Amino acid sequence: MSIPAIPLNTGAAIPQLGLGTWPLDDAQVAEAVVAAAEVGYRHIDTATRYGNEAGVAEGIRRTGIPREEFFVTTKLDGAFQGGDRAIDGLRAALDRMRFDYVDLLLIHWPLPQRDEYVSTWRTFEKLQTDGLARAIGVSNFKVAHLERLAAETGTVPAVNQVQLSPAITRPEQRAYHEAHGIVTEAYSPLGGQSGVKAFLAEPAVREVASRVGRTPAQVVLRWHVQQGIVAIPKSGSPERLAENFDVFSFELSDDDLATLGSLAGDPGNDSDLIGH
Numbered sequence: 315m316s317i318p319a320i321p322l323n324t325g326a327a328i329p330q331l332g333l334g335t336w337p338l339d340d341a342q343v344a345e346a347v348v349a350a351a352e353v354g355y356r357h358i359d360t361a362t363r364y365g366n367e368a369g370v371a372e373g374i375r376r377t378g379i380p381r382e383e384f385f386v387t388t389k390l391d392g393a394f395q396g397g398d399r400a401i402d403g404l405r406a407a408l409d410r411m412r413f414d415y416v417d418l419l420l421i422h423w424p425l426p427q428r429d430e431y432v433s434t435w436r437t438f439e440k441l442q443t444d445g446l447a448r449a450i451g452v453s454n455f456k457v458a459h460l461e462r463l464a465a466e467t468g469t470v471p472a473v474n475q476v477q478l479s480p481a482i483t484r485p486e487q488r489a490y491h492e493a494h495g496i497v498t499e500a501y502s503p504l505g506g507q508s509g510v511k512a513f514l515a516e517p518a519v520r521e522v523a524s525r526v527g528r529t530p531a532q533v534v535l536r537w538h539v540q541q542g543i544v545a546i547p548k549s550g551s552p553e554r555l556a557e558n559f560d561v562f563s564f565e566l567s568d569d570d571l572a573t574l575g576s577l578a579g580d581p582g583n584d585s586d587l588i589g590h
Contacts, residue, residue: 419447
Protein backbone atom coordinates (compact mmCIF):
# COMPACT_ATOMS: atom_id res chain seq x y z
CA MET A 315 0.00 0.00 0.00
CA SER A 316 1.36 3.41 -0.95
CA ILE A 317 0.95 6.36 1.40
CA PRO A 318 -1.19 9.27 0.15
CA ALA A 319 0.70 12.52 -0.32
CA ILE A 320 -0.31 16.13 0.31
CA PRO A 321 0.76 18.83 -2.18
CA LEU A 322 3.31 21.38 -0.98
CA ASN A 323 3.46 24.97 -2.15
CA THR A 324 6.62 24.05 -4.09
CA GLY A 325 4.72 21.76 -6.43
CA ALA A 326 6.16 18.65 -4.75
CA ALA A 327 4.21 16.52 -2.27
CA ILE A 328 4.81 15.16 1.22
CA PRO A 329 3.75 11.63 2.25
CA GLN A 330 1.00 11.91 4.82
CA LEU A 331 2.54 9.39 7.20
CA GLY A 332 6.18 9.38 8.20
CA LEU A 333 8.62 7.96 10.71
CA GLY A 334 9.62 10.18 13.62
CA THR A 335 13.13 9.37 14.85
CA TRP A 336 13.68 11.22 18.12
CA PRO A 337 15.29 10.04 20.46
CA LEU A 338 16.79 7.06 18.59
CA ASP A 339 20.57 7.00 18.17
CA ASP A 340 22.34 6.26 14.88
CA ALA A 341 22.35 2.48 15.30
CA GLN A 342 18.76 2.30 16.49
CA VAL A 343 17.44 4.62 13.82
CA ALA A 344 19.19 2.77 10.98
CA GLU A 345 17.40 -0.42 12.03
CA ALA A 346 14.10 1.44 12.40
CA VAL A 347 14.40 2.98 8.93
CA VAL A 348 15.04 -0.44 7.36
CA ALA A 349 12.06 -1.95 9.19
CA ALA A 350 9.86 1.01 8.27
CA ALA A 351 10.84 0.84 4.60
CA GLU A 352 9.95 -2.86 4.50
CA VAL A 353 6.44 -1.94 5.66
CA GLY A 354 6.15 0.83 3.08
CA TYR A 355 7.27 4.07 4.75
CA ARG A 356 9.11 6.52 2.52
CA HIS A 357 8.99 9.65 4.72
CA ILE A 358 11.66 9.98 7.44
CA ASP A 359 11.92 12.91 9.88
CA THR A 360 15.17 13.77 11.64
CA ALA A 361 17.00 16.84 12.98
CA THR A 362 20.54 17.94 13.64
CA ARG A 363 19.68 18.17 17.32
CA TYR A 364 18.60 14.52 17.39
CA GLY A 365 22.15 13.41 16.57
CA ASN A 366 20.91 10.66 14.27
CA GLU A 367 21.03 12.12 10.75
CA ALA A 368 23.88 9.79 9.75
CA GLY A 369 21.93 6.80 11.02
CA VAL A 370 18.84 7.81 9.06
CA ALA A 371 20.87 7.99 5.87
CA GLU A 372 22.61 4.70 6.60
CA GLY A 373 19.23 3.05 7.11
CA ILE A 374 18.05 4.40 3.75
CA ARG A 375 21.15 3.05 2.03
CA ARG A 376 20.66 -0.36 3.65
CA THR A 377 17.18 -0.63 2.19
CA GLY A 378 18.55 -0.70 -1.34
CA ILE A 379 15.74 1.67 -2.35
CA PRO A 380 16.85 4.70 -4.38
CA ARG A 381 17.34 7.86 -2.34
CA GLU A 382 14.89 9.77 -4.54
CA GLU A 383 12.05 7.51 -3.44
CA PHE A 384 12.37 8.81 0.14
CA PHE A 385 11.15 12.11 1.53
CA VAL A 386 13.72 13.18 4.14
CA THR A 387 13.23 16.09 6.55
CA THR A 388 15.86 17.58 8.81
CA LYS A 389 15.76 20.61 11.10
CA LEU A 390 18.32 23.19 12.16
CA ASP A 391 18.17 24.44 15.74
CA GLY A 392 19.17 27.70 17.39
CA ALA A 393 22.90 27.24 16.83
CA PHE A 394 22.27 27.86 13.13
CA GLN A 395 20.07 30.95 13.36
CA GLY A 396 21.22 34.29 11.97
CA GLY A 397 24.26 35.35 9.96
CA ASP A 398 23.82 32.70 7.26
CA ARG A 399 24.82 30.05 9.81
CA ALA A 400 22.17 27.78 8.31
CA ILE A 401 24.32 27.36 5.18
CA ASP A 402 27.11 25.65 7.09
CA GLY A 403 24.51 23.87 9.22
CA LEU A 404 22.78 22.25 6.28
CA ARG A 405 26.03 21.48 4.46
CA ALA A 406 27.29 19.70 7.58
CA ALA A 407 24.05 17.74 7.84
CA LEU A 408 24.30 16.74 4.18
CA ASP A 409 27.92 15.67 4.75
CA ARG A 410 26.80 13.48 7.67
CA MET A 411 24.09 11.92 5.55
CA ARG A 412 26.15 11.83 2.35
CA PHE A 413 23.17 13.31 0.54
CA ASP A 414 23.06 16.05 -2.07
CA TYR A 415 19.82 17.52 -0.74
CA VAL A 416 17.02 17.15 1.78
CA ASP A 417 13.41 17.16 0.71
CA LEU A 418 12.37 19.46 3.55
CA LEU A 419 14.41 21.73 5.81
CA LEU A 420 12.79 23.21 8.90
CA ILE A 421 13.71 25.94 11.37
CA HIS A 422 13.42 23.87 14.53
CA TRP A 423 12.16 26.67 16.81
CA PRO A 424 11.46 30.38 16.22
CA LEU A 425 13.36 31.50 19.35
CA PRO A 426 11.78 34.97 19.15
CA GLN A 427 13.95 36.31 21.98
CA ARG A 428 16.91 36.12 19.58
CA ASP A 429 14.96 37.86 16.79
CA GLU A 430 16.84 35.87 14.14
CA TYR A 431 14.14 33.66 12.64
CA VAL A 432 13.34 36.09 9.80
CA SER A 433 16.99 36.40 8.75
CA THR A 434 17.33 32.62 9.10
CA TRP A 435 14.33 32.18 6.85
CA ARG A 436 15.98 34.33 4.19
CA THR A 437 19.00 32.01 4.39
CA PHE A 438 16.65 29.06 3.97
CA GLU A 439 15.34 30.70 0.81
CA LYS A 440 18.90 30.75 -0.54
CA LEU A 441 19.37 27.08 0.34
CA GLN A 442 16.20 26.21 -1.53
CA THR A 443 17.27 28.27 -4.55
CA ASP A 444 20.61 26.44 -4.53
CA GLY A 445 18.83 23.07 -4.53
CA LEU A 446 20.16 21.91 -1.17
CA ALA A 447 16.64 21.88 0.25
CA ARG A 448 13.77 21.15 -2.10
CA ALA A 449 11.23 22.65 0.29
CA ILE A 450 11.59 24.81 3.37
CA GLY A 451 9.38 25.16 6.42
CA VAL A 452 9.26 25.74 10.13
CA SER A 453 8.55 23.92 13.38
CA ASN A 454 6.89 25.14 16.57
CA PHE A 455 5.96 28.48 14.98
CA LYS A 456 2.99 30.40 16.34
CA VAL A 457 0.61 32.33 14.11
CA ALA A 458 2.34 35.60 15.03
CA HIS A 459 5.67 34.22 13.82
CA LEU A 460 4.11 33.02 10.57
CA GLU A 461 2.47 36.39 10.01
CA ARG A 462 5.80 38.13 10.43
CA LEU A 463 7.48 35.82 7.91
CA ALA A 464 4.71 36.54 5.44
CA ALA A 465 5.01 40.30 5.97
CA GLU A 466 8.81 40.52 5.75
CA THR A 467 9.84 37.84 3.23
CA GLY A 468 8.68 36.54 -0.11
CA THR A 469 8.15 32.89 0.81
CA VAL A 470 5.45 31.08 2.75
CA PRO A 471 6.65 27.99 4.68
CA ALA A 472 5.69 24.74 3.01
CA VAL A 473 5.12 23.09 6.40
CA ASN A 474 4.72 23.98 10.06
CA GLN A 475 5.50 20.99 12.25
CA VAL A 476 3.88 21.22 15.68
CA GLN A 477 2.84 18.95 18.51
CA LEU A 478 -0.72 18.00 17.63
CA SER A 479 -3.18 15.24 18.53
CA PRO A 480 -6.87 14.90 19.42
CA ALA A 481 -5.83 16.17 22.86
CA ILE A 482 -4.00 19.23 21.47
CA THR A 483 -5.87 20.30 18.36
CA ARG A 484 -4.50 23.82 17.64
CA PRO A 485 -7.51 25.16 15.72
CA GLU A 486 -6.07 28.66 15.31
CA GLN A 487 -2.87 27.42 13.72
CA ARG A 488 -4.58 24.87 11.50
CA ALA A 489 -6.97 27.51 10.20
CA TYR A 490 -4.09 29.88 9.45
CA HIS A 491 -2.16 27.11 7.70
CA GLU A 492 -5.12 26.18 5.54
CA ALA A 493 -5.74 29.80 4.56
CA HIS A 494 -2.11 30.31 3.53
CA GLY A 495 -1.19 27.03 1.85
CA ILE A 496 0.93 25.69 4.71
CA VAL A 497 0.78 21.96 5.45
CA THR A 498 0.16 21.06 9.10
CA GLU A 499 2.48 18.31 10.31
CA ALA A 500 2.02 16.64 13.71
CA TYR A 501 4.83 15.36 15.87
CA SER A 502 3.88 13.28 18.91
CA PRO A 503 0.54 12.49 17.23
CA LEU A 504 -0.14 9.56 19.55
CA GLY A 505 0.34 11.36 22.83
CA GLY A 506 -1.40 13.98 24.86
CA GLN A 507 0.30 15.83 27.68
CA SER A 508 -0.06 12.67 29.80
CA GLY A 509 2.01 10.52 27.42
CA VAL A 510 1.28 7.92 24.77
CA LYS A 511 0.20 5.00 26.95
CA ALA A 512 -2.16 7.08 29.06
CA PHE A 513 -3.59 8.84 26.02
CA LEU A 514 -4.26 5.63 24.08
CA ALA A 515 -5.98 4.22 27.18
CA GLU A 516 -8.49 7.08 27.23
CA PRO A 517 -12.06 5.69 27.21
CA ALA A 518 -13.01 7.82 24.19
CA VAL A 519 -10.10 6.45 22.17
CA ARG A 520 -10.84 2.88 23.15
CA GLU A 521 -14.52 3.35 22.39
CA VAL A 522 -13.82 4.45 18.83
CA ALA A 523 -11.22 1.71 18.35
CA SER A 524 -13.70 -0.93 19.49
CA ARG A 525 -16.43 0.46 17.25
CA VAL A 526 -14.32 0.33 14.07
CA GLY A 527 -12.35 -2.81 14.94
CA ARG A 528 -8.96 -1.10 15.01
CA THR A 529 -6.30 -0.39 17.62
CA PRO A 530 -6.29 2.86 19.61
CA ALA A 531 -3.13 4.02 17.82
CA GLN A 532 -4.68 3.38 14.42
CA VAL A 533 -7.80 5.41 15.09
CA VAL A 534 -5.77 8.32 16.47
CA LEU A 535 -3.54 8.35 13.39
CA ARG A 536 -6.61 8.06 11.19
CA TRP A 537 -8.00 11.17 12.96
CA HIS A 538 -4.95 13.03 11.63
CA VAL A 539 -4.81 11.78 8.07
CA GLN A 540 -8.56 12.05 7.53
CA GLN A 541 -8.28 15.77 8.30
CA GLY A 542 -5.37 16.40 5.95
CA ILE A 543 -2.68 16.47 8.65
CA VAL A 544 0.73 14.84 8.12
CA ALA A 545 1.57 12.57 11.07
CA ILE A 546 5.04 11.37 12.07
CA PRO A 547 4.67 8.83 14.89
CA LYS A 548 7.93 7.45 16.23
CA SER A 549 8.64 3.78 16.86
CA GLY A 550 11.52 1.36 16.57
CA SER A 551 9.28 -1.69 16.81
CA PRO A 552 8.52 -3.49 13.52
CA GLU A 553 5.12 -4.51 14.90
CA ARG A 554 4.20 -0.95 15.84
CA LEU A 555 5.51 0.37 12.53
CA ALA A 556 3.21 -1.99 10.66
CA GLU A 557 0.28 -1.12 12.94
CA ASN A 558 0.82 2.62 12.46
CA PHE A 559 1.09 2.19 8.70
CA ASP A 560 -2.27 0.45 8.37
CA VAL A 561 -4.51 3.50 8.63
CA PHE A 562 -5.56 4.04 5.03
CA SER A 563 -7.99 1.14 4.59
CA PHE A 564 -10.78 2.43 6.85
CA GLU A 565 -12.58 5.67 7.65
CA LEU A 566 -13.89 7.29 10.79
CA SER A 567 -17.40 8.67 10.86
CA ASP A 568 -18.16 12.25 11.81
CA ASP A 569 -19.27 10.92 15.20
CA ASP A 570 -15.94 9.11 15.62
CA LEU A 571 -14.02 12.27 14.78
CA ALA A 572 -16.14 14.24 17.24
CA THR A 573 -15.59 11.64 19.97
CA LEU A 574 -11.83 11.85 19.56
CA GLY A 575 -12.01 15.63 19.32
CA SER A 576 -13.79 15.72 22.66
CA LEU A 577 -10.44 14.89 24.27
CA ALA A 578 -9.18 18.40 23.51
CA GLY A 579 -9.51 19.89 26.98
CA ASP A 580 -6.83 22.39 25.88
CA PRO A 581 -7.15 23.05 22.14
CA GLY A 582 -3.57 24.29 22.00
CA ASN A 583 -4.09 27.70 20.47
CA ASP A 584 -0.36 28.55 20.30
CA SER A 585 0.61 29.15 23.89
CA ASP A 586 2.10 25.75 24.66
CA LEU A 587 4.47 25.04 21.78
CA ILE A 588 7.43 23.38 23.40
CA GLY A 589 9.35 21.68 20.61
CA HIS A 590 11.27 18.44 20.55
